[in-house]
Amino acid sequence: MASTAWSNMGCGAYQSEFDCVSGIGQTAANAAFAGHWSTWITQSDITQMTSYGINTIRIPVGYWIREDIVYSSEHFPQGGLAYLQTLCGWASDAGLYIIIDLHGAPYAQQPDQPFTGQYAPTAEFYQASQYERALEFLEWMTNIIHTNTNYRNVGMLEIVNEPLQNAATQDASMLSSYYPNAFTRIRAAETAVGVAANNYLHIQMMGTAWGSGNPTQYLTNNYFAAYDNHRYLKWSTTPTNQASYIATSCTDDVSGGNWPIVVGEFSLSVPDAVQDTAAWATASQQAFYTNWFAAQVKSYETQLGWIFWSWKTDLGDYRWDYQAAVAAGVIPANLASLPAGVCVATPPAPAAGAWESGNGGAVQWQSACDWTAGDISNALSAGADCGTVCLGTASCTHFTWSTYNGGTCWLKSFSSNPSPVSNTNSGGICGYKS
Numbered sequence: 001m002a003s004t005a006w007s008n009m010g011c012g013a014y015q016s017e018f019d020c021v022s023g024i025g026q027t028a029a030n031a032a033f034a035g036h037w038s039t040w041i042t043q044s045d046i047t048q049m050t051s052y053g054i055n056t057i058r059i060p061v062g063y064w065i066r067e068d069i070v071y072s073s074e075h076f077p078q079g080g081l082a083y084l085q086t087l088c089g090w091a092s093d094a095g096l097y098i099i100i101d102l103h104g105a106p107y108a109q110q111p112d113q114p115f116t117g118q119y120a121p122t123a124e125f126y127q128a129s130q131y132e133r134a135l136e137f138l139e140w141m142t143n144i145i146h147t148n149t150n151y152r153n154v155g156m157l158e159i160v161n162e163p164l165q166n167a168a169t170q171d172a173s174m175l176s177s178y179y180p181n182a183f184t185r186i187r188a189a190e191t192a193v194g195v196a197a198n199n200y201l202h203i204q205m206m207g208t209a210w211g212s213g214n215p216t217q218y219l220t221n222n223y224f225a226a227y228d229n230h231r232y233l234k235w236s237t238t239p240t241n242q243a244s245y246i247a248t249s250c251t252d253d254v255s256g257g258n259w260p261i262v263v264g265e266f267s268l269s270v271p272d273a274v275q276d277t278a279a280w281a282t283a284s285q286q287a288f289y290t291n292w293f294a295a296q297v298k299s300y301e302t303q304l305g306w307i308f309w310s311w312k313t314d315l316g317d318y319r320w321d322y323q324a325a326v327a328a329g330v331i332p333a334n335l336a337s338l339p340a341g342v343c344v345a346t347p348p349a350p351a352a353g354a355w356e357s358g359n360g361g362a363v364q365w366q367s368a369c370d371w372t373a374g375d376i377s378n379a380l381s382a383g384a385d386c387g388t389v390c391l392g393t394a395s396c397t398h399f400t401w402s403t404y405n406g407g408t409c410w411l412k413s414f415s416s417n418p419s420p421v422s423n424t425n426s427g428g429i430c431g432y433k434s
Contacts, residue, residue, distance in 0.1 A: 002040070004314040009036055016119035017062070017104075021075035033077035045311065045323075046090045052326060053335040057096050058264055058307045059087065060103030060161065062117040063137045069106075076117065089150035098151070099204065099307075100141065101158040101264070106133040109163045125160075126170035131178045134160065135185045142189040142201060156226055157186065158204040158264070165211035176218045179205060183219060202226040204264075209256030216258070226304070227258040230265035231296070240271055242279070242288050249295035250343035260304040266296055267309050268319035268330070275319075282318060282328070289319065289330045294338040298415075341397045341433035343415065358431065363387035363399075365431030370423035371398045374412035381409040383429050390433060401429040 006012060009032040011020035021029040049057065061084060063069065064076035084100075091098050104117035107124035124130065138159060145151040159182045164170050183203055190200055200223070205215035207227035216222050231254055238248045255261050268289050270280050278284065300306035308322045318325035325331040332338060355364040365387060376396065381389050386401040386409035398412035420430045 001310060001313045001315065001320065005036060005040065009033065016114045017064075017077055017117040018075050019119060021077055026075070026078070029075075030078050034079055034083075037080065037083040041087065041312065043090045046087075046094050046096065048323070049311065050094050050096065052331075052333050055095075055097060056099065056262075056305060056307060057091055057311075058099040058101055058158075059084065060101045060115070062104030063102060063106050063134060064104070064117065066137050066140050069133050069136050085148065085150045088154060092150060092153040096153060097156075098154040099156040099158060099262070099264070100145070100154055101161050101204075102134065102137065103161045105160050106130040106137075109160055115161070123164055123170065126164075126173050128177070131174075131181065134178065135181055138182055139185045139189040142186050143193060145201065146190060146193050146195050154201070156202040156204050156262075158228060160206070161228075162210070162230065163206060163212045167212070171213045175213045175215065179215055180218050180220070183221065183225075197223070200224045204228050204262070206230075207254075207256045207258040207261055209254055209258075214257075227255075227261045228264040229254045229256070229261055230309075231263055231300075232265070232267060232269065234267070234269045234271055240274055242285075242292075245270075245292055246288075246295050246342065249292060249299055252296070252299040254300065255303060262304045263300040263306040265309040266300070266306060268293060268325070269317075270319070286328065286330050289325075290332075291339060291342045293325075293331055294340075294342045297335075297338065298343050336394055338394070340394050340413070357434075358387045359391060362391055362434055363431050364434055365429055366420075367429055368422060369420040369430040370400050370402075370428050371412050371414070371418060371420055371430050374398060374414045374418070376411050376413045378408050378410045380405065380407060382407055385409070386429060387431050390431070396433070398432045399430070 010024050010028065011032070014020040014023050024032070061080070062076065064074070065080045065084065067078055070076060088098055103115060105125045107130045108116040108118045108120035109123055109125040110116055111121055111123045112119060138157065141157060145154045145157070159179070163174055186201065186203055202224050204226040205228065206212055207229050208214045209229050215227065216225070219225070231252065233245055233248060238244050254263055269275070274280050282289070297306060310320060310322070312323050313321040315321060318328045318330055322331060326333050355366055358365050379389055381401070383401045386399050389409045390396040390399040390411055393411055395413050396411040397414050400410040400412065402408055402410070
């Protein structure tokens with residue numbers, strides 16, 4: 001995600017924080033990471049996020065940010081807590097909601113994954129001694145959040161990012177031991193500093209749909225629980241064509257039966273085998289990527305919301321880079337201007353008529369028909385102008401015109417695929433965005 005920055009820090013030959021610190025030494029690593037932290041995400045980034053309508057950030061951290069629980073045999077950059085405090089202060093001042101995510105767990109929750117900070121050959125997190133270190137981190141982080149004003153907008157604490165999937169033994173241990181104990185220890189830490197129940201942190205776990213079991217299975221009290229899912233069609237079984245990607249995202253149920261879900265990671269990336277082909281090229285397929293982003297956002301906003309992975313990279317590929325996607329015009333700087341009709345399938349025509357193209361193909365319309373329900377607003381207009389009125393309203397997906405009050409355009413919004421009904425009584429016209 002940031003290979004150039006990583007190389008410039010002197011870490012280019014290494015897979016993870018652990019490996020880099022081991023390789024270049026603690027003193028040099030501390031200086032290199034301090035320089036990176038102070039320049040990679042700055043207050044100007046926070047300002048830019050809010051200008052784009054972003055209201056939430058997710059900050060991934062490693063357990064080693066609590067330095068007194070790091071073993072002498074482990075090697076991680078030091079000094080990260082000061083930067084986390086500064087970052088949370090900027091975000092709180094800007095009014096952003098903050099999720100802090102235990103992204104790297106003790107002894108690694110996934111093997112061969114740089115995001116754990118260790119690139120360990122096996123995942124050794126799933127044992128009592130490492131659960132205990134994670135619990136010590138969580139209660140310590142909880143205390144800081146509630147006692148340091150810089151963290152005042154932190155409302156959610158994720159207790160482990162992306163644990164093993166379909167790993168019965170490890171997942172069962174995590175669900176039966178680590179998750180319930182995390183709730184107990186976090187709530188005890190809050191009680192110790194006098195936090196009222198209505199000001200508790202939301203405790204976030206990967207949801208059932210992630211594939212590491214039902215996180216609520218052993219919980220006796222899931223008050224202020226929240227859930228996470230990460231949705232990357234890049235690594236899914238969805239057929240690799242644009243129509244399938246749009247259709248899948250439009251109807252995606254990411255909840256797995258849990259509520260509330262925040263989709264904590266998604267992107268616009270596609271399988272490596274096709275990402276550089278003409279059909280998926282970033283230069284020529286911008287309209288598709290805009291529509292696919294809109295389709296994903298539509299589904300994820302039926303839950304609690306979403307966070308794009310990531311804000312910034314040095315990949316030169318906006319499919320992983322929100323900032324670059326806005327600069328490329330793929331994600332609008334004003335999210336309210338996302339295309340509204342992406343997930344509305346072309347409706348069937350009534351038996352009595354056929355659709356005609358209008359507004360240069362931007363709408364389809366016909367006479368003597370109506371869409372029932374779905375009203376969002378209306379405006380006086382001529383019949384020929386009703387499609388234009390709909391096109392000028394982001395939330396409008398369908399429209400009906402009638403002779404009421406000298407000519408009224410009724411704007412509609414549907415998330416499904418309604419069939420129009422015949423209406424010959426009011427000079428009716430109905431249509432939809434193409």
